[in-house]
Amino acid sequence: MAFRSALLSLLIFIMLLPVTNLAAKEIYMWRDENGVLVFSDTKRPGAKVISLADDKATSMKKADTSIFDKPDNPNKKIEYGVAIVSPSHEETIRDNTGSLHVSIRITPSFNPKYKVQLLFNGKRNTPPQSKSVFVMRNVDRGAHTIQAQLFDEKGNAVATSEQITFFMHRASSIAK
Template identity: 30%
Template sequence: MRTLLLCCLLLLGLPVAAQVYTYIDAEGNRVFTDKPKSGDAQRIELNPGNSMPALAPPVAPDAPASATQPSQRYQVLRILVPQPDATVRDNAGNLIVSVNSEPALFPGHSYRLLLDGSEVGQTGRSPVFPLENIDRGTHQLAVEIIDQQGRIIERTPSQPFHMLRISLAQKRMVNPCKKDDYGVRPECPLKDKPPEKKDIPLIPFI
């Protein structure tokens, strides 16, 4: 959870043009950040986002001309993290989704995130969505911009990602438990600690 909160705070402070880096930490979890803190950190090349404008709702004959605002259009709407077809390894199924639009959100507009076609996370003006306990397997993400009436202004195409939830047994295989790890690492509980061998005192021969 500390890694999740740290990633969330970092992504909240990212400017639109900031760089995003990713690496695998010592526990086997994928970390996203704007500052590479590991020699293995890889810079994520952000692909141009796709924008799919929604059809304007029909205007009633007696509606005022100001009801439609054609100037409030977005050139770019995209999901920054995770990238399309990315593989996320997290035993708890946690994921931070980061989105952005160009220009920034107009007054009265909000981001809404869809996971497998259903709304998830907190709809609002924040471009960061922390998600928890996502099931193993392949999922589809999409983001929408909606107005105060819930009408869709923009929507991205759905893009896939793959969630791999690493079991404790798999973690032990990758990084076997040592004597001092028992009771410290979650995959090394004290109950599994092998008994220590006791030295048998030598009996003098009479």
């Protein structure tokens, strides 16, 4: 008897489930009183019907993925570029500890076998590394220059950034 009761309850539950319409629904588009574009499946006076097959509703702007393309000729030499992203040229860094974070961008992509080195005031500050972020501590007050160089696996320089001038501002320790 319990089996029949459970079966009957299951059948009633299934019958009460809403029947979904498998046909494609229409989408409506309009602007509200604030000029915001609204999309809905509810019809409204003045709304425009959008077909889901319409290219305007389904197309996306194609992203530039050329950075991931492999060269047609594997023997073709890749032209690398290196640039200092942060700090920007003539930026003032305000840090009483004298900490400086330098971010480097390498194009077309950072080959893991390559190394990048930071030149601080024209001198090699750190050994070449495989990371594109440098952290320097206790940088003195005043104007300084930084430049980045990219080296291949044989140690040959393949790219050099422009020289960036920045200003380190640290509060004076001299009491007035």
